[in-house]
Amino acid sequence: MVGQVRRFNRTVTQRVGALSDEFLARDRPLGQARLLWEIGPDGCDVRRLRSRLDLDSGYLSRLLRSLEHDGLVTVEPSEADGRVRTARLTRHGLAERAELDRRSDDLATSILTPLSAAQRTRLTTAMAEVERLLTASAVQITSCDPADPAARSCVQAYFSELAHRFEAGFDPVCSIPATDDELRPPAGLLLAATLHGEPVGCGALKLHDGAPAEIKRMWVAPAVRGLGLGRRLLTELEARAAASGVTTARLETNRALAEAISLYRAAGYREVAAFNDEPYAHHWFEKTLRG
Amino acid sequence: MVGQVRRFNRTVTQRVGALSDEFLARDRPLGQARLLWEIGPDGCDVRRLRSRLDLDSGYLSRLLRSLEHDGLVTVEPSEADGRVRTARLTRHGLAERAELDRRSDDLATSILTPLSAAQRTRLTTAMAEVERLLTASAVQITSCDPADPAARSCVQAYFSELAHRFEAGFDPVCSIPATDDELRPPAGLLLAATLHGEPVGCGALKLHDGAPAEIKRMWVAPAVRGLGLGRRLLTELEARAAASGVTTARLETNRALAEAISLYRAAGYREVAAFNDEPYAHHWFEKTLRG
DNA sequence: CCACTTCTCTGACTATAGTCAGACAATGGA
DNA sequence: TCCATTGTCTGACTATAGTCAGAGAAGTGG
Numbered sequence: 089m090v091g092q093v094r095r096f097n098r099t100v101t102q103r104v105g106a107l108s109d110e111f112l113a114r115d116r117p118l119g120q121a122r123l124l125w126e127i128g129p130d131g132c133d134v135r136r137l138r139s140r141l142d143l144d145s146g147y148l149s150r151l152l153r154s155l156e157h158d159g160l161v162t163v164e165p166s167e168a169d170g171r172v173r174t175a176r177l178t179r180h181g182l183a184e185r186a187e188l189d190r191r192s193d194d195l196a197t198s199i200l201t202p203l204s205a206a207q208r209t210r211l212t213t214a215m216a217e218v219e220r221l222l223t224a225s226a227v228q229i230t231s232c233d234p235a236d237p238a239a240r241s242c243v244q245a246y247f248s249e250l251a252h253r254f255e256a257g258f259d260p261v262c263s264i265p266a267t268d269d270e271l272r273p274p275a276g277l278l279l280a281a282t283l284h285g286e287p288v289g290c291g292a293l294k295l296h297d298g299a300p301a302e303i304k305r306m307w308v309a310p311a312v313r314g315l316g317l318g319r320r321l322l323t324e325l326e327a328r329a330a331a332s333g334v335t336t337a338r339l340e341t342n343r344a345l346a347e348a349i350s351l352y353r354a355a356g357y358r359e360v361a362a363f364n365d366e367p368y369a370h371h372w373f374e375k376t377l378r379g
Numbered sequence: 380m381v382g383q384v385r386r387f388n389r390t391v392t393q394r395v396g397a398l399s400d401e402f403l404a405r406d407r408p409l410g411q412a413r414l415l416w417e418i419g420p421d422g423c424d425v426r427r428l429r430s431r432l433d434l435d436s437g438y439l440s441r442l443l444r445s446l447e448h449d450g451l452v453t454v455e456p457s458e459a460d461g462r463v464r465t466a467r468l469t470r471h472g473l474a475e476r477a478e479l480d481r482r483s484d485d486l487a488t489s490i491l492t493p494l495s496a497a498q499r500t501r502l503t504t505a506m507a508e509v510e511r512l513l514t515a516s517a518v519q520i521t522s523c524d525p526a527d528p529a530a531r532s533c534v535q536a537y538f539s540e541l542a543h544r545f546e547a548g549f550d551p552v553c554s555i556p557a558t559d560d561e562l563r564p565p566a567g568l569l570l571a572a573t574l575h576g577e578p579v580g581c582g583a584l585k586l587h588d589g590a591p592a593e594i595k596r597m598w599v600a601p602a603v604r605g606l607g608l609g610r611r612l613l614t615e616l617e618a619r620a621a622a623s624g625v626t627t628a629r630l631e632t633n634r635a636l637a638e639a640i641s642l643y644r645a646a647g648y649r650e651v652a653a654f655n656d657e658p659y660a661h662h663w664f665e666k667t668l669r670g
Numbered sequence: 671c672c673a674c675t676t677c678t679c680t681g682a683c684t685a686t687a688g689t690c691a692g693a694c695a696a697t698g699g700a
Numbered sequence: 701t702c703c704a705t706t707g708t709c710t711g712a713c714t715a716t717a718g719t720c721a722g723a724g725a726a727g728t729g730g
Binding site for chain 2: 676677678679680681
Binding site: 117118119143144146147165169170171172 | 685686687688689690691695696697
């Protein structure tokens with residue numbers, strides 16, 4: 089398998105990587121072209137550009153100056169914050185970006201053209217599969233503090249999804265709470281999943297001395313569902329629980345969350361009698377962990 | 380489809396391209412690392428390195444000097460030709476290359492690790508498919524002179540394959556000839572297929588004023604069979620024939636060439652009575668071309 | 671043997687990419 | 701209001717990649 093991945097890497101970087109740079113940079117240096125592309129039709133704060141392209145602020149400033157000099161970009165102070173500056177494409181810059189867009193299409197077309205219709209279908213299908221699985225593999229799971237902005241945004245998204253999906257809506261105040269302190273070692277822990285730095289999922293554990301651990305806050309962003317991320321989070325939580333000497337994991341869930349329920353069943357959880365009085369729960373599950 | 384290819388390109392260059400450079404270059408500049416890799420365990424002529432990496436001779440020379448200075452490479456005159464110099468890895472250089480190899484494995488492993496067993500299988504299967512089809516799409520078909528070295532090597536390989544596969548062997552002298560002049564416009568033409576500059580297939584056309592055109596020299600290198608290249612060559616030959624005003628294409632073949640025979644049938648050729656006295660032929664085919 | 675080509679090397683360039691320190695203005699919290 | 705922080709910019713660097721012209725040795729065909 090490793091050999092296959094290496095062969096793939098070689099073929100693809102030769103065919104796609106080499107070409108795409110050459111196609112994208114028309115006359116203009118690659119750095120400028122990338123920047124032009126990243127600014128986008130609606131403009132973008134310089135700060136955002138810096139983090140997205142991971143550039144040194146001095147270097148980025150100089151790149152912007154050269155694009156400005158060529159009449160492709162204007163940079164003005166942002167209204168909201170006088171320190172921040174916003175880069176916007178001029179009419180000329182927009183045309184240039186459209187040209188890059190066209191070239192990107194040309195590159196894709198040049199790959200498809202030599203193939204028969206059947207081969208094109210097979211290629212794009214396989215590309216979609218590779219893309220999805222590479223995305224899945226790029227998701228990183230790390231334990232993080234409940235007060236971390238990434239964790240906060242996941243939990244927030246989780247609550248608002250529950251509010252949408254539960255028949256009766258969802259108000260965190262009525263539910264059994266899991267405070268920051270309860271999800272912070274050694275009382276518990278919280279895992280955050282990130283894709284290219286953006287939070288895309290979470291899962292938490294409440295540990296109870298000698299008693300079963302509780303799994304909470306299992307959530308996966310809609311954009312990355314179907315990539316096995318829920319399963320990965322669950323497996324990781326179980327492993328952490330087992331590492332703390334816990335032998336049983338427990339959780340409760342609402343009947344509206346069908347995918348979650350089938351995940352728990354598939355992962356070896358069996359339904360048990362209610363072990364708490366969570367008002368939003370319809371099902372209670374339990375699993376014995378192997379040390 | 381174009382959109383899918385573009386998404387694929389973006390994901391893959393982010394995940395694979397960026398990482399692979401970083402993994403490969405350990406301390407050392409990327410150019411040096413690539414060169415070290417390309418020299419390989421058995422050494423390599425400088426001339427070959429230049430064409431394979433497509434480098435300026437001055438630049439390559441300097442890269443070799445720096446590797447030599449670091450004690451990774453020795454460069455000596457080749458025995459066969461005093462002008463050519465051969466680069467060889469020292470023991471230290473071999474160790475360095477092994478390290479690059481290990482890093483390449485690590486990169487592949489880092490992609491596979493986060494995935495489940497089922498996902499890994501799906502990923503490698505899809506990668507193999509993409510790789511094959513990208514290879515297919517990278518094959519270029521161009522008309523070329525029969526005396527061109529690429530054409531010569533294809534025809535040579537074709538003859539030696541026939542000698543192996545025909546029950547009675549194959550001697551070009553006994554077969555109906557197709558001289559260079561007959562395969563040169565306007566009398567005829569020869570198409571060569573190349574992959575990364577290496578010849579991997581051919582096909583030729585003999586035109587006869589007002590009479591059916593003859594298809595000859597259809598051959599595809601074993602390494603690229605199953606990529607639809609035979610079909611592409613045949614289609615291209617038919618198109619060229621039609622463009623010359625020919626309405627019928629003809630060919631004869633030996634019963635040992637089963638794949639070829641099914642290709643002809645699938646492409647719309649129907650078997651006809653022998654239209655010549657080619658001693659090695661068992662089947663004669665004909666197809667009406669659409670203008 | 672001579673002219674021509676091939677192959678490699680050196681010297682002298684340029685361009686792109688990127689780093690680092692520090693200046694300066696705007697902001698936000700104490 | 702002051703002070704630390706944030707965001708941007710300039711100046712002064714370095715490293716990598718790459719180009720081009722020409723020198724000189726070795727081979728090649730007539």
